Amino acid sequence: MKQVSEKVVSRLIIYRKYLKELLADGQKSIFSHKISAYTGASAAQVRRDLMNVGYNGTPVKGYNIKDLMTSISEFLEKENTIEVAIVGFGNLGKSIVDYCNGRNSRLSISAAFDTDPNKINRVIHGCHCYANTEMETIIKENKVEVAILAVPREDAQKVADKLVACGIKGILNYSPTRLQVPANIYVENRDMLMALEKVAYFANNVHGGKNK
Amino acid sequence: MKQVSEKVVSRLIIYRKYLKELLADGQKSIFSHKISAYTGASAAQVRRDLMNVGYNGTPVKGYNIKDLMTSISEFLEKENTIEVAIVGFGNLGKSIVDYCNGRNSRLSISAAFDTDPNKINRVIHGCHCYANTEMETIIKENKVEVAILAVPREDAQKVADKLVACGIKGILNYSPTRLQVPANIYVENRDMLMALEKVAYFANNVHGGKNK
DNA sequence: TTCGTAGTGTGAAAACGTTAACAGTGTTAT
DNA sequence: ATAACACTGTTAACGTTTTCACACTACGAA
Incomplete structure (x- = not known):
């Protein structure tokens, strides 16, 4: 399995949390620069971090919040519980x-x-x-x-x-x-x-x- | 004043804490490789970090614990309280x-x-x-x-x-x-x-x- | 359909952090 | 005294992380 650094994992956890809030707010999709503004990581870094989890956004629409959250969670917690x-x-x-x-x-x-x-x-x-x-x-x-x-x-x-x-x-x-x-x-x-x-x-x- | 990174500051805080324990134990001096073993930073890194606080050890004896602690504290907390x-x-x-x-x-x-x-x-x-x-x-x-x-x-x-x-x-x-x-x-x-x-x-x- | 727009994914460069290596130096033993 | 030793301070090499910059692509407008 792909070896990922502590920093990347920490940021993925932050992104996931933000996505959770957005979802609760009823939002459907999000852009890397929006995640950036909220979390403090640069937009390029957000995109690069997301490469690790293997989920692809689409150019103009950005990332589907629900799907991205699922991908991050599967990446972070493989085990059931x-x-x-x-x-x-x-x-x-x-x-x-x-x-x-x-x-x-x-x-x-x-x-x-x-x-x-x-x-x-x-x-x-x-x-x-x-x-x-x-x-x-x-x-x-x-x-x-x-x-x-x-x-x-x-x-x-x-x-x-x-x-x-x-x-x-x-x-x-x-x-x-x-x-x-x-x-x-x-x-x-x-x-x-x-x-x-x-x-x-x-x-x-x-x-x-x-x-x- | 010298600009110091978060990582360096975090490690200095760890070193200081270790020094405090050593002092309570009655020890007088310490070597970079001993600090290294306890804190997880490499010996070279310990020495490099200490360059920032401007305290000099002596070749064979290592660092005087009390003086080094004082230097780190003056570096970390300039203000009185x-x-x-x-x-x-x-x-x-x-x-x-x-x-x-x-x-x-x-x-x-x-x-x-x-x-x-x-x-x-x-x-x-x-x-x-x-x-x-x-x-x-x-x-x-x-x-x-x-x-x-x-x-x-x-x-x-x-x-x-x-x-x-x-x-x-x-x-x-x-x-x-x-x-x-x-x-x-x-x-x-x-x-x-x-x-x-x-x-x-x-x-x-x-x-x-x-x-x- | 074609074009312009506004995003993504990513290779390459830059910045940053770590390690290696060694010259310099008190200390101790002889 | 002198030599061997065991450490420090620091420079240069190395590795990792971050940013830059741009080709690529889905979409909406005309």
Whole structure:
């Protein structure tokens, strides 16, 4: 299969989201320069990115929104449904599940793990919370492939090791630690303080303007 | 002043964080290849990035951790203290403030805004919550330069417009919308579903392994 | 039908980011 | 002292990403 860079994937996800809004608005078709204006990528880049997904627009009419969305989704999520688990079901964990669940029909955060007895065996935002000790069983039983880490710093590495041992292939890491994992595990770090520091820097050191 | 790319700034922030851990561990000095092993950047890249901050290591001893940290911090945060406000003080907003405040001595999230009367005028995690209507006064009085957006989708653009009108220069956007703002405003988007979608993709389409 | 228009798809050039390689230099051992 | 060593700083080569520019094409108007 065609090898695609992180940047391209990120942009495809942005395009798809915009298309979804347009569709909800009742629009039928769209031009690359319109997608460009909204997403910040150049029109040429939009067209080039779309080459990867193998959908062709037509010259004067542009792209059919519904068909393009389908093509992007087939490109991004081949599997029927990708199972996701979240570890750490505090304020942050809950808000993640609350926002994500139900918004992508092929992604489902179906299990949460926590150590707090008050949360264990309760269902919050449609997500059953289990004890950390049940992690291995549940993950293997449900074929969970992706995990979200929302635990305190001191627990993060240990939990990550366990997740990797359970066969997890990707981690979305909201804990403020860089995880040490085998090279075949994909990790996306979302440290909030680091994000804030970055914004603070560019707020004071005006940047080209172009959005990443 | 030297113009530095987003990637370099992101990596400098990662290096600084690692240095902080080393310092807490009681270490005195460090080599570029050690920083490399931890952060995923190559050793040459670490050295090249550090050229930007204008601190020089010494051949056999490497870099003095404390001095290097100071140099990076002076590079990243020139101002004495950068004031930050957060809009939306729900689960997500609270967990952001809880984690960030007190961890970078030059960044302070000192004001929160919300519409919920139960939160207004309370102090949570050292952060005073005001009514949205007070936004302009508070932001201008306190010279707030950076805002974190943690409001529902439907409110995000309106709030962003208001923040821009108040003179905010950078926005860390956790709302699931792409904000339309003037080119001189720096926006960092942190849509959680998009992050998850990206991880799901690369979990199923093994990537080079190199960490970004 | 024919033409003009306004879009797409894409090869080639330019810009940007990364890696390699090595000269230069404190430090340590002899 | 001197030599061997183990690192840094930096230049030049390399690779990747972005933009440019243009041939091509469906459509609508006359």
